Amino acid sequence: MVEGVGDEGWRWPAAPGFWQRVVGQLGTALIVVDPAGRILAVNPAAERLLGRAAAAMVEEDAHDLLHRDAHGGRIPREQCPLLRAGAERAEARGEGDICVRGDGGLIAISWSASPLTDDGAFMGMAVLFTDAAGDRSARRERAAYTHALEDLTERLTLVAEITDVLGQTLETDEALARLGRLLVPRLADWAAVDLRVGSGQVHRVAVTGPGGRDAAQENWRERLPEAGEEARSPLVQVLHGGDPVLQREADVAAPTASALSAVHGGFLRAAGATSAVTVPLGSRRQITGALTLVRTDPAHPFDADDLTVVSDIGRRVGLVIDNARRFGRQRAVAEAMQRNLLAPLPQPGRLRLAARYQPAPAGSQVGGDWYDAFERKDGTLALVIGDVVGHDLTAAAGMAQLHGILRSLAWDHTGPPGAVVDRLDDAMPAITTVPMATLVLALLEGDPDTGPWTLRWTSAGHPPPLLLTRDG
Known part of the structure; x- marks a missing residue:
C-alpha cells in the first residue's frame, strides 16, 4: 500500500479506490454535488435513506430531484439553502428540510454541507444528511436520560443535605423545622410529621406548606387505632409497621373510619393533594412516627422512585428524632440535677x-x-x-x-x-x-x-x- 503524509504528520493511505471504500462503508448518507448542484456521487447509505439507486441520481440536479416543501410541491431554486451555500462556497446546515423518496414518500432530513476544493479550485459540495425524525427521537432519548440522571443526582443531593443539616442539631423541633424547609418546595408542596407518643396517641408536630410552618394544622393528638382496625388508612398502616404508601388522587378521596385518619384525610384535602406518600420515621423495629409529603400538581405526581427516596429520608429522620429524644431525656435528668444542686x-x-x-x-x-x-x-x-x-x-x-x-x-x-x-x-x-x-x-x-x-x-x-x- 502506498501512503502519503498529511499536513500534521498523519500518514494517509493513498491506494486507488481507498476513499471510495471508506465512503461506501460510511453509515451516514452522503452525496457529492458539483458547483451547479448536479449529483456526482452517492453512497449506499444515501440510496437506502432516499429509496433511490445511485445510477438514478448521478448527473441529476439535486434540488430538482429531491427538494420539496411540506406538501410535496417544488421549491424555487433561489430558496434552496444548499444551492445558496454552493454559490457562496461556504459550509451550511439545515434541520427539517423535506426530500422526496423514490417511492414518492416525503422524508424530513437534517443535513450539513462542506465545500470541496482541489489545489484551490472549487469542485462542489459534500452533503451529509440523516433522518430528522430519527434524530429527534434520539435527542428525546438523550434528553430523557439526561433528565433522569439530573433528577437522580438532585434526589441523592437532597438526601445527603438532609442527613448533614439534621445531624447538626439535637433539638427535635429545630430538626423538624429544618426538614420542612428542605422538603418544601424542592420535593413536595406540603409536608407533615406525626410522632408516636407514649400514651398510645399520635401527635402531629410539624406541618409545612408553601407559606412555611402552618401552626393551625399542628398540635393535635388522636388515639392510634389497633393494627388492622383501619386497613385503608395509610397513616395507620405506616405507624403500625406497614410498608410506605403511595396515594393517587382517587386514594386521597377515599372515606375514613377513625378520628386519626379523618384528621389526616382532612389535611390531604385541605392541601389539595393529587398524590401523597406516607413513610415511617425510623426502622420497622423502632417506628418513631410518620412523614407525609403532598403534591398538588396532577401533571407531576409522586412515583415509585419518589417513594424510595422519601422512605430513605424517613429512616434518617427517624434516627435524628430518636437521638434528639434520648438527648432530651438525658438533658432533663441533668437539668433536674443542676436545679437541685x-x-x-x-x-x-x-x-x-x-x-x-x-x-x-x-x-x-x-x-x-x-x-x-x-x-x-x-x-x-x-x-x-x-x-x-x-x-x-x-x-x-x-x-x-x-x-x-x-x-x-x-x-x-x-x-x-x-x-x-x-x-x-x-x-x-x-x-x-x-x-x-x-x-x-x-x-x-x-x-x-x-x-x-x-x-x-x-x-x-x-x-x-x-x-x-x-x-x-
Whole structure:
C-alpha cells in the first residue's frame, strides 16, 4: 500500500479506490454535488435513506430531484439553502428540510454541507444528511436520560443535605423545622410529621406548606387505632409497621373510619393533594412516627422512585428524632440535677448575692458548670464557680461529685482557700470520676452587717473574679 503524509504528520493511505471504500462503508448518507448542484456521487447509505439507486441520481440536479416543501410541491431554486451555500462556497446546515423518496414518500432530513476544493479550485459540495425524525427521537432519548440522571443526582443531593443539616442539631423541633424547609418546595408542596407518643396517641408536630410552618394544622393528638382496625388508612398502616404508601388522587378521596385518619384525610384535602406518600420515621423495629409529603400538581405526581427516596429520608429522620429524644431525656435528668444542686443563695446581713446561669450555644444547656455560695462553720461566706469538662450527663454527674466534696472540705477549714483547693485536687483522682475541672474558690471575711469585707480567692485554671465598682 502506498501512503502519503498529511499536513500534521498523519500518514494517509493513498491506494486507488481507498476513499471510495471508506465512503461506501460510511453509515451516514452522503452525496457529492458539483458547483451547479448536479449529483456526482452517492453512497449506499444515501440510496437506502432516499429509496433511490445511485445510477438514478448521478448527473441529476439535486434540488430538482429531491427538494420539496411540506406538501410535496417544488421549491424555487433561489430558496434552496444548499444551492445558496454552493454559490457562496461556504459550509451550511439545515434541520427539517423535506426530500422526496423514490417511492414518492416525503422524508424530513437534517443535513450539513462542506465545500470541496482541489489545489484551490472549487469542485462542489459534500452533503451529509440523516433522518430528522430519527434524530429527534434520539435527542428525546438523550434528553430523557439526561433528565433522569439530573433528577437522580438532585434526589441523592437532597438526601445527603438532609442527613448533614439534621445531624447538626439535637433539638427535635429545630430538626423538624429544618426538614420542612428542605422538603418544601424542592420535593413536595406540603409536608407533615406525626410522632408516636407514649400514651398510645399520635401527635402531629410539624406541618409545612408553601407559606412555611402552618401552626393551625399542628398540635393535635388522636388515639392510634389497633393494627388492622383501619386497613385503608395509610397513616395507620405506616405507624403500625406497614410498608410506605403511595396515594393517587382517587386514594386521597377515599372515606375514613377513625378520628386519626379523618384528621389526616382532612389535611390531604385541605392541601389539595393529587398524590401523597406516607413513610415511617425510623426502622420497622423502632417506628418513631410518620412523614407525609403532598403534591398538588396532577401533571407531576409522586412515583415509585419518589417513594424510595422519601422512605430513605424517613429512616434518617427517624434516627435524628430518636437521638434528639434520648438527648432530651438525658438533658432533663441533668437539668433536674443542676436545679437541685444550684441551691438558693444565702443573704447574710447587708450582703446581697445574685447569680445568673446562661447557657452558651444550643446543646450546651446541660453540663458541668456550677456555682455555689454557703456559710462556713466560722461564719465566713464561701463562693464557688466551677466547670467540669464536657456538656453532657457525665459532666453533670462529675459536677455533683465535686460540689459535695468541696462543700465538705471547705465547711470547717480555717486556712486559706488555696489549701482547700489543693486537698480537692488530691482527692479527685481517688474518689471521683472527673477527668478535669476548673474552679474559683473565694472566701468573704468580715462582719456581714457592718463590714468591711475582704475577699480571698484562688483559681484552679479558671478566669479570675472581677470587682465591678459603682462607676462601672
